Amino acid sequence: EAAETEAAGGVLVMATNAEFPPYEYHDGGEIVGIDAEIAKAIAGELGMELEIEDIAFDSIIPEITSGKADMGLAGMTVTEDRKQSVDFSDTYAKASQKVIVKEDSEIASPDDLAGKIVGVQLGTTGDIYVSDLEADGTTVERYNKGFEAVQALSQGKIDAVVIDGEPAKTFVAQTEGLKILEESFTDEEYAIAVKKGNTELLDKINGALKTLKENGTLDEIVAKYIKA
Numbered sequence: 001e002a003a004e005t006e007a008a009g010g011v012l013v014m015a016t017n018a019e020f021p022p023y024e025y026h027d028g029g030e031i032v033g034i035d036a037e038i039a040k041a042i043a044g045e046l047g048m049e050l051e052i053e054d055i056a057f058d059s060i061i062p063e064i065t066s067g068k069a070d071m072g073l074a075g076m077t078v079t080e081d082r083k084q085s086v087d088f089s090d091t092y093a094k095a096s097q098k099v100i101v102k103e104d105s106e107i108a109s110p111d112d113l114a115g116k117i118v119g120v121q122l123g124t125t126g127d128i129y130v131s132d133l134e135a136d137g138t139t140v141e142r143y144n145k146g147f148e149a150v151q152a153l154s155q156g157k158i159d160a161v162v163i164d165g166e167p168a169k170t171f172v173a174q175t176e177g178l179k180i181l182e183e184s185f186t187d188e189e190y191a192i193a194v195k196k197g198n199t200e201l202l203d204k205i206n207g208a209l210k211t212l213k214e215n216g217t218l219d220e221i222v223a224k225y226i227k228a
């Protein structure tokens, strides 16, 4: 139980899905990235030790509601729907869903996705919003990892991928022949999820976030991973 570990050893358990560069990804044996470093800095502010659990993206909210993890940091977009299950901290990043296509694709804007085969990561806002296009004849292919969707696109199995902008940049840089459309599919904001009603932890997290924003630590962490 998170409450017990918190009391016993001062451990703050973070749930994430480390397939989302530059926010969280594996580097050697370690999980690194913007979220991992923000979480470590928050734990530092609170005098606690950070423990990271790497699980499927759509298991993160259940892990928090069941109390197995204290907080979720996973480039997680604040949505009205998720607010029914968890409470969110103040936001710490602006984000957007972007469309990746082959360099020679006829798809030029998000409006052209109707009727196409579009890859997304299961349970993400990309999945949720592209699923709304199913009514227009769009086929949604859901992958466990965003990079798997990008590989399927590169192999010509699907027509486009809708995914968050920063991982899109990373994946496109690692793959031949792909580009990101300029126009965003949606604009979003990331925040930290905690168990509904855990105002004690939420207040602590928001206090720590405020300090990290004011003393420049947040900007430093972002600048380390996202080159302007």
Ligand code: GLN
Pocket (backbone or CB within 6 Å): 017, 020, 057, 074, 075, 076, 077, 078, 121, 123, 124, 125, 126, 164
């Ligand atoms: N921002 C997206 C969401 O919240 C994707 C997050 C992710 O894949 N880690 O659904």
